[in-house]
Amino acid sequence: MKFMFDSSLDWIQYTSVNVSEACAKENKLGETNVIVVGAGIVGLSVAYEALIAGANVVVVDRDPTGNKASFGNAGGIAVTEVIPASVPGVWKKVPLWMMDPLGPLALRIVHLPMLLPWLWSFARAGTDSEVRRISKALADINRRVYDDLVPLFKEVGLAGDLLRRGALTVYESENGLRNDKHEWDAKRALGVDVQELTAAQIREMEPALSPIVKNGIFTPQWSHIKDPKRVVDVLRDWVVANGGEIVRGQVDRVAPISDGAKIVLNGGREITARKIVIAAGAWSGSIARQLGDRVLIESERGYNTTIASPGVALEREVIFADRKFVATTLSVGLRIGGAAEFGGLEAAPNYARSKALVKLAKHYFPGLREEGGVEWSGHRPTTPDSLPVISRSGPSANIIYAFGHGHLGLTQGPTTGKIVGDLLLGRKPPIDLAPFSIARFSHKK
Ligand SMILES: Cc1cc2nc3c(=O)[nH]c(=O)nc-3n(C[C@H](O)[C@H](O)[C@H](O)COP(=O)(O)OP(=O)(O)OC[C@H]3O[C@@H](n4cnc5c(N)ncnc54)[C@H](O)[C@@H]3O)c2cc1C
Incomplete structure (x- = not known):
């Protein structure tokens, strides 16, 4: 039949x-x-x-x-991401993130009434006990990722597309890393390999980064693919x-x-x-x-710009913790992406965000050439927990x-x-x- x-x-x-x-x-x-x-x-x-x-x-x-979303994302196999977005104290950071209209978080005001139940649930997911429960569930699923992804990639002919080189999360100050310490400790407790690095060690791994980077974390379990x-x-x-x-x-x-x-x-x-x-x-x-x-479930719209000839190459994905964006060298170029915009599925994209991300990246990559960048946005399907x-x-x-x-x-x-x-x-x-x-x-x- x-x-x-x-x-x-x-x-x-x-x-x-x-x-x-x-x-x-x-x-x-x-x-x-x-x-x-x-x-x-x-x-x-x-x-x-x-x-x-x-x-x-x-x-x-x-x-x-x-x-x-699946076609233009950052390409990260981010198995070390086991802490939910809603954590105690996250609300204190929201005004700072939203002050800049092109900053990491944005909300389209006409969408607010539709978003309220989601926001309420997001707030309730951010208690200590909920974060522990959710993190364990995320660690349970992420722990399996390579067991399932590697055979699939091999069977379909993508084995060579998976680059298991870890990721670097970089900070511009001692304070930045110190403020995130509890999160790194929580990840460690869930089996994530977290290695603290000095500025010199980071630049040895990624020479394209400017001296503005003061310290960071290497997570070897992370990997990335050549092109989503x-x-x-x-x-x-x-x-x-x-x-x-x-x-x-x-x-x-x-x-x-x-x-x-x-x-x-x-x-x-x-x-x-x-x-x-x-x-x-x-x-x-x-x-x-x-x-x-x-x-x-809400659309959490993300943005990026992919530059085919950026004059800058990264060995592994780099996450800029202070400014909340990432950069990945893919086979199609350097992809600089991030942003979380809550505006519903029908709102027109605001590509000023893609441009703003490139501006931020120039701060970290003095040698970045931005000509010919291709801008993109996609709807992350995001639940409050x-x-x-x-x-x-x-x-x-x-x-x-x-x-x-x-x-x-x-x-x-x-x-x-x-x-x-x-x-x-x-x-x-x-x-x-x-x-x-x-x-x-x-x-x-
Ligand atoms: C900027 C950005 C960066 C990201 N970076 C990463 C990353 O580094 N690592 C990572 O793991 N994830 C990343 N993500 C998240 C990831 O891309 C998404 O979680 C994932 O692609 C969702 O896949 P999906 O198959 O569920 O949805 P989609 O890729 O959105 O596919 C859903 C499909 O359903 C179809 N569809 C919807 N409704 C209907 C309907 N009624 N009838 C017929 N067809 C329908 C759509 O046409 C679409 O093709 C990123 C996302 C963004 C936006």
């Missing part, structure tokens, strides 16, 4: 599963069919796992090769080459049916399947809510959520795919999924 589908959908090609030999050995799902909504890193990682498990897989995306766009392009090609189908379409509605679920596309066409996975990034909230699940939603939906065990990865979607994509694969197969996932449940948004504390 292939797809149960509306007979008017003759534009959907019937496909037979043709996974590579190595994958076929693990075939467990047989002919169960799976629809994945969203062709970003998360949806494609889910499709990969479902194909390996032997499912017939269709990935539906209104713009499958488009320019969403290439990762999704190669993964998408692998999905198609191995029997998956990529369908262009806007999913307007998802609904349970007996023994499965269906999607309704813009224009009214329906496709049914045994299982549906919602991996629609920052757009997933409206689908979950339409199904009857409560969820808090910094945890993704990896969960069966409330109304139907056949509808599975895989969204809300915020700053860590590239990092956690393959592991999310693995976990969703387990949920599709009815296998016990490798980590406790309670902290990632959609039900957490309905529990009143």
